[in-house]
Amino acid sequence: MAPALDHVDDEMHELNQEADYLDQSVTVGPNGVNGNHDTGRRGSVGDKDAQTQVIDSLRSQVQDLFSQVSQLNNKLVCSYDRVSNLEDEIHVTSADLRTANLKVSHLELERTQHLSALSTGLLVEKSNVTSELTRLMEKATEEAARAGEAESARNAIEKELDDLSANLFDQANTMVAEARFARAVSERKVEETERALKGVEEIVGMLQTQMQALQEDKEQADRKVEEMRIIMGKGKWAERIAGPSPSSQPRLLSLHLPYLEFVQLIGHLRTIRPATQHPPAMSTLLPLPFLARLITEDS
Secondary structure, three states, X not given: OHHHHHHHHHHHHHHHHHHHHHHHHOOEEOOEEOOOHHHHHHHHHHHHHHHHHHHHHHHHHHHHHHHHHHHHHHHHHHHHHHHHHHHHHHHHHHHHHHHHHHHHHHHHHHHHHHXXXXXXXXXXXXXXXXXXXXXXXXXXXXXXXXXXXXXXXXXXXXXXXHHHHHHHHHHHHHHHHHHHHHHHHHHHHHHHHHHHHHHXXXXXXXXXXXXXXXXXXXXXXXXHHHHHHHXXXXXXXXXXXXXXXXXXXXXXXXXXXXXXXXHHHHHXXXXXXXXXXXXXXXXXXXXXXXXXXXXXXXX
């Protein structure tokens, strides 16, 4: 392609030189063409026509050469595109070739290793592999059977656990019901005991009131008797009778053990009553001596 372009450039250069020579050789002066006034007038018309034809032919040739140059330029551009595409294909082919060479080397390495393994005994024959697979299948079947037995045993254990849980739940419900019943009984006993304690407190209060009234009546009677004795002793002789000693007067004795235990229970109830508005638990009152005595005497 390059030599053809050089040839076209040479031809165009020669044609341009010829056109320049012809333009320089034809000079119209004051005496005619090329300075000859007489002879030039006779031959000027014919020479001018010939030169015009030559110039036109040269111009047509130049135009043809320009068109050829344009075509060659287009072909050159196409050839450059094709060359770039070929270079790209060469690059891709080279990369594929390198990849193929690497793969071939890897396969050769694997082949060498495979042959080495065959020679050293690392690889076994197909019959040995088949027997080993058969043994593994038998072992897998045994393991599956054992797994089935274990699953059956697990189901049985789960069933037993469910039954045991149900029984324990029933027992727990029974124990809860018994505890609630016992609690109700204890609460009823506590209420009865509290009512009994209130009755006893009322009785004790009444007894104390009566004892105080009797004591006041006795004191008033003693004062009246003393006054009568003084009145009766006036006139003749007055015989003063020694009054009863304090030791001979009747007294209310509260030193016996049941009374002391009762007073201790009353004091305990009075101490815990300001702390809470709820009645105390019966389990905290049963260990007291008075209630323990009542339970023992009732039983």
